[in-house]
Amino acid sequence: MTALRAHRLVACLALAGIAACSGGEAGDAAGAPAGDARGQGATLRAVRARGAVKCGITQGAGFATADDSGRWRGFDVDFCRALAVAIFDDSSKVQLVPYTQQQRFAGLQSGDVDLLVNGSSMTSSRALERSFHFGPVYFYDGQGFLAPKSSKVARAAQLDGATVCVQQGTTTELNLADFARRNGITFKPVVMEDLRGAVDALAGGRCDAISQDGAGLATTRTMLRNPNEYVILPDRISKEPIAPVLRFGDDQWLEVVNWVFRAPVAAEEFGISRATVASAAQSSDPSVRRFLGLEPGITDGFGLNARWTYNVIAAVGNYGEIFERNLGPKTPLGMERGLNKLWTEGGLMYSPPFR
Amino acid sequence: MRARWNARVLGQALALGIVAAALWWLGRNTRTNLEQRGLSLGFDFLANPANFDIGDTGGLPFRSENSFARAILVGLVNTARVAAAGCVLSIVVGFVLGVLRLSHNRALRGVVRSAVELMRNTPLLLLLLFLAATLHAMPSPRNALQPLPGVFLSDRGLALPLFDRPHLVGFNFVGGMVLSPEFAALLGALVMHHAAHVSEIVRGAILGVPRAQIDAAVALGLSRGKAFRFVVIPQALRAMVPLLATACVSLTKNSSLAVAIGFPDVVSVLNTTANQTGHSIETMLIMIGVYLTLSLVVAAFMNRYNARLLRTGT
Numbered sequence: 001m002t003a004l005r006a007h008r009l010v011a012c013l014a015l016a017g018i019a020a021c022s023g024g025e026a027g028d029a030a031g032a033p034a035g036d037a038r039g040q041g042a043t044l045r046a047v048r049a050r051g052a053v054k055c056g057i058t059q060g061a062g063f064a065t066a067d068d069s070g071r072w073r074g075f076d077v078d079f080c081r082a083l084a085v086a087i088f089d090d091s092s093k094v095q096l097v098p099y100t101q102q103q104r105f106a107g108l109q110s111g112d113v114d115l116l117v118n119g120s121s122m123t124s125s126r127a128l129e130r131s132f133h134f135g136p137v138y139f140y141d142g143q144g145f146l147a148p149k150s151s152k153v154a155r156a157a158q159l160d161g162a163t164v165c166v167q168q169g170t171t172t173e174l175n176l177a178d179f180a181r182r183n184g185i186t187f188k189p190v191v192m193e194d195l196r197g198a199v200d201a202l203a204g205g206r207c208d209a210i211s212q213d214g215a216g217l218a219t220t221r222t223m224l225r226n227p228n229e230y231v232i233l234p235d236r237i238s239k240e241p242i243a244p245v246l247r248f249g250d251d252q253w254l255e256v257v258n259w260v261f262r263a264p265v266a267a268e269e270f271g272i273s274r275a276t277v278a279s280a281a282q283s284s285d286p287s288v289r290r291f292l293g294l295e296p297g298i299t300d301g302f303g304l305n306a307r308w309t310y311n312v313i314a315a316v317g318n319y320g321e322i323f324e325r326n327l328g329p330k331t332p333l334g335m336e337r338g339l340n341k342l343w344t345e346g347g348l349m350y351s352p353p354f355r
Numbered sequence: 356m357r358a359r360w361n362a363r364v365l366g367q368a369l370a371l372g373i374v375a376a377a378l379w380w381l382g383r384n385t386r387t388n389l390e391q392r393g394l395s396l397g398f399d400f401l402a403n404p405a406n407f408d409i410g411d412t413g414g415l416p417f418r419s420e421n422s423f424a425r426a427i428l429v430g431l432v433n434t435a436r437v438a439a440a441g442c443v444l445s446i447v448v449g450f451v452l453g454v455l456r457l458s459h460n461r462a463l464r465g466v467v468r469s470a471v472e473l474m475r476n477t478p479l480l481l482l483l484l485f486l487a488a489t490l491h492a493m494p495s496p497r498n499a500l501q502p503l504p505g506v507f508l509s510d511r512g513l514a515l516p517l518f519d520r521p522h523l524v525g526f527n528f529v530g531g532m533v534l535s536p537e538f539a540a541l542l543g544a545l546v547m548h549h550a551a552h553v554s555e556i557v558r559g560a561i562l563g564v565p566r567a568q569i570d571a572a573v574a575l576g577l578s579r580g581k582a583f584r585f586v587v588i589p590q591a592l593r594a595m596v597p598l599l600a601t602a603c604v605s606l607t608k609n610s611s612l613a614v615a616i617g618f619p620d621v622v623s624v625l626n627t628t629a630n631q632t633g634h635s636i637e638t639m640l641i642m643i644g645v646y647l648t649l650s651l652v653v654a655a656f657m658n659r660y661n662a663r664l665l666r667t668g669t
Contacts, residue, residue: 101630102626102630105630105633106635125633126633129632129633130633159526160525160526161524161525161526161527161529162525162526162527163410163511163526163527165617168614168623168626168627168630170630173407173408173627173631174406174407174631176407176408177406177407177408177419178406178419180408180419181419181420186408187408188408188410188411188527189407189408189409189410190410190537190617191410191617191619191623191627192616192617193614193615193617197615197616197617198617200488200491201491201617204488204491204492204510205491205495205510206490206491206510206511206536208526249391
C-alpha cells in the first residue's frame with residue numbers, strides 16, 4: 001500500500017498540476033480506508049481520522065490573512081472554523097491550505113483539501129463540466145472596477161480603450177470581455193499571475209483600472225499606498241455568488257457543509273448572537289430549541305454532536321457578526337452588507353429551516 | 356561476442372519494456388481517475404470561443420469571440436517573437452561583452468566583468484520584476500516622452516510609427532506599432548541574463564584557442580586585430596556554437612516567466628485556457644509539445660549552422 005502510494009506520488013509529480021492525481025483510485029475502492037478522501041461518507045471519515053478539516057483558502061485581507069501571531073483570521077476562515085467546531089467542537093482543528101486562484105481546483109480535485117472556502121463563484125460550467133459541487137452561497141458579490149480618482153472615470157462604460165489589470169485564473173477575464181462586447185467598447189487586459197503584481201501595475205500607472213470581484217476590490221484598495229486616491233466604480237458587471245466548493249461523489253460531506261454554512265444565517269434570523277446563545281438555550285420557543293439541538297432528531301445526524309449549532313454560534317457568532325467582524329464598516333475594508341443582508345431586511349441571506 | 360550482443364539486446368528490451376509499462380500504467384491511472392470524476396479527454400474544446408481578450412497580440416488580430424486555438428496561436432507568436440529577438444540580441448550582446456572581457460584595458464575589463472557577474476548572478480525573475488517596475492514608472496500616455504517625431508515612450512510601452520502615426524485616443528495610443536512594456540521588460544531581462552552567460556561561453560571559447568596560434572599568426576605578419584579575426588574567432592566559433600544553441604534553448608524556455616509580469620505568452624494563454632475549460636491535461640500536453648518543438652527548432656537551426664561551420668573550417 002505504501003509503495004503503491006509512493007508510486008502514485010511520483011506519477012502525480014510527473015503530471016504536476018494535473019487534476020488526475022488523487023488520494024485513492026479504483027484499486028482501493030473496496031476497502032475505502034479511513035485516509036481515503038473519496039466516495040460516500042469518505043470525506044467525513046478522513047476528516048475525523050486526521051483530526052482536522054482541510055480547508056483550501058485564498059489569502060486576502062478580511063477573508064483569510066494571518067495576524068501578527070500567525071493565527072489565520074477572516075470571513076472565509078471563520079466558516080472553516082465553524083466546520084471544525086461542528087465536527088470536533090474545537091475551532092483550532094482546521095488545516096488551512098492557501099492556494100492561488102490558479103491552483104485551487106487542482107488542489108481540490110487531487111484530494112489535497114476537503115473543500116474550498118476561498119471566494120470561488122458558483123457557475124454552471126464548474127458544476128456541469130468540471131464536476132464540482134457547490135454548497136450554499138455565503139457571500140453575494142459582483143465584478144467591478146477600481147480606478148484612480150484622477151482619471152475622472154465615474155462609470156465602467158467610460159473605460160473604452162483602457163488598459164485593465166486582472167488576476168489570472170478567475171472568471172474575471174471572461175466577464176471583462178463580455179462586458180466590453182455588450183457595450184461595444186474595448187479593453188486591453190494585462191493578466192497578472194498574482195494580485196500584488198496587478199496592484200503594483202495600477203499604482204505605477206501601467207493600468208487604468210483593476211477589475212475584480214467587489215470584495216476583492218475592497219481588499220485591493222487597502223493594499224494601495226493612498227487608498228483615498230482610488231475609487232470603486234458603482235457598476236457591477238457580473239453576478240458572483242460565492243459558495244464553498246466540494247468534489248463530486250460524497251453527498252454526506254456536502255450536507256454537512258450545507259448545514260454548517262446555513263447555521264450562522266439561521267442564528268441571525270432568530271436574533272441569536274454569540275453573546276445571547278446561552279440564554280437562547282433557555283428559550284421555550286420550539287423552533288429555537290430545535291435549532292440549538294435541544295430536541296432530538298434535528299441536528300444529530302452523521303455522528304455529529306446534537307449541540308453543534310450551539311457550539312458554532314458560541315464560537316464564531318451569527319452571520320451578521322462574522323460579516324461585521326471581518327468585512328464591515330468598522331474594518332479597513334469598510335464593506336456594506338448590501339445583498340448579504342437577511343432576506344427580511346432586503347438582502348438575499350435566507351436559511352432553510354432547521355427541523 | 357555473440358553472448359554479449361544478446362545480453363545487450365535483452366537489456367535494451369527490458370528497459371524499453373519498463374518505460375512502456377510505466378507509460379501504460381500512467382495512462383490507465385489517468386483515465387480511471389478522469390472517468391471517476393466524469394471528466395473526458397479531448398481537444399474539441401479548442402474550437403470553442405475563447406471569450407477572453409488578449410492585451411498584447413503581437414500584431415495578430417484577435418477578438419474574444421475567436422477560438423481557444425487562435426488564442427493559443429497568439430500566445431505562441433508572442434513566445435516565438437520574444438525567443439527569436441532574445442536569442443539574436445543575447446548572442447550579439449554576449450559576444451561583445453565576451454570579447455571586451457579579454458581587452459587589454461584593465462578598467463574596461465573590470466567594468467565589463469562586474470556587469471556580467473551582476474547580471475549572471477541575479478535571479479532572472481528578480482531581474483524581470485525589476486525591469487517591469489522600472490518601465491511602469493515611465494510617464495503616463497498624456498505626458499509621454501517623444502524622443503523622435505511620432506515615437507512615444509510611456510508606461511504603455513513604446514509606440515512607433517509603422518504604416519500610420521500613433522496618436523493618443525482616450526487612455527492609450529492607437530495606430531502604429533506598440534511594443535508593450537511587458538514585452539520590453541521580458542526581452543530586456545532575458546537578454547541581460549543570457550548575454551552574461553553567452554559572454555562566458557565566448558570568453559571560454561576564445562581562451563581555448565591555443566596561444567601558439569596567435570603567436571604563429573603574428574609571426575606571419577598579421578596584426579593583432581587581424582590575427583584575432585581570421586585565426587582566433589573561426590576556431591573559437593566551433594567550440595562555442597553548440598553551447599550557444601543550449602543558451603538559446605534555455606532562453607526560449609525561460610521566456611515562460613512572462614506569466615509573472617503579465618505578458619500573454621503561450622503559457623499564460625494556456626493557463627487561462629485550462630482555467631476556463633478545466634482541460635488541464637490537454638493544455639499541459641500542448642505546452643509540452645510547444646516547448647519541445649520550439650527547442651528542437653532552435654537546436655536544428657544551430658546544428659545546421661554548426662555543420663556549415665565545420666565544413667568550411669576543414
